[in-house]
Amino acid sequence: MTRDVFLIVYRSPVFPAHWALWIPSVDNTNVGKIINVIGDASSGFEHEFVRNHDLEEESHRRNDLVLLAKVNEEHIVDSLEDGSNVNDATAVDDIERKALEIPAPVKSLRLSTDPPTKRVEIQNCQTWLRELVVGLVAAEIFPESSIVAMDNAPKN
Template sequence: MPAQMVMYAYLLMYPKPRVPAHWAVFVTPVEDGTVGQVYHAVGSPFTGYQVEVKPSYDLSETKRAHLLVFLGYIDESWQDQLAESAQSIKAPGVSPKPLVPFAGQNCQNWLEEFLQHLISVGAIDSSALAQLSTAPRT
């Protein structure tokens, strides 16, 4: 664990058969924590997406199957800026082919852009992209 005070960033995935899994960034102050903040794009290919920030999310209360992939450490000095950073990334609009599950952009594309932004401002290490690249898409 790094010497400075850090938060732990995870890819939170809700798998779905035959369609893209829902992806979110889950940030918690303790390793393997169950309570933290969630940053994600919600919506559908039919209606488009919007960025949503959940300032307090308890994973232990969800009944949905989920997976966590550790992305990296975020210095706690970034905590107050994460929501604003998330909101600065435009959410995907309506898909040109909403009946084709992987045809348009979705929450996964938004999360990749959000993560690239966090890397570009120095909030998280670029190794987070390697972790993301191994994550299941469905």
């Protein structure tokens, strides 16, 4: 059996959209887990897995779901059996292990009054998630089409 894995895009009119992986549970497609990095470019990011998250609880937040892949169920472990909502960074399946292999972006936005000496590449949740998906494709967990779907996803 395969499981759907989505890119969830939290839109912003001003800043880059926040990107995360969304894996709905088998029993209830409104409840599942979010795999992402949280933080910002001025202070850095950290890994976060949100288990038993209910998308209906955030109906106030504008988001889009983009199907990235249909993944063999052997690569996904559903959330905790007691149904509690937990945020952690402990991997329990292949996708989460791959997520932890990709370092969370460090501080990349430097605010200074000095003239710039070289161009700095700003890294954020979008750059991290793209690197994760490329890694999942290389590991043959996601299909190549996942990269195209991500590249066509909303950036703001």
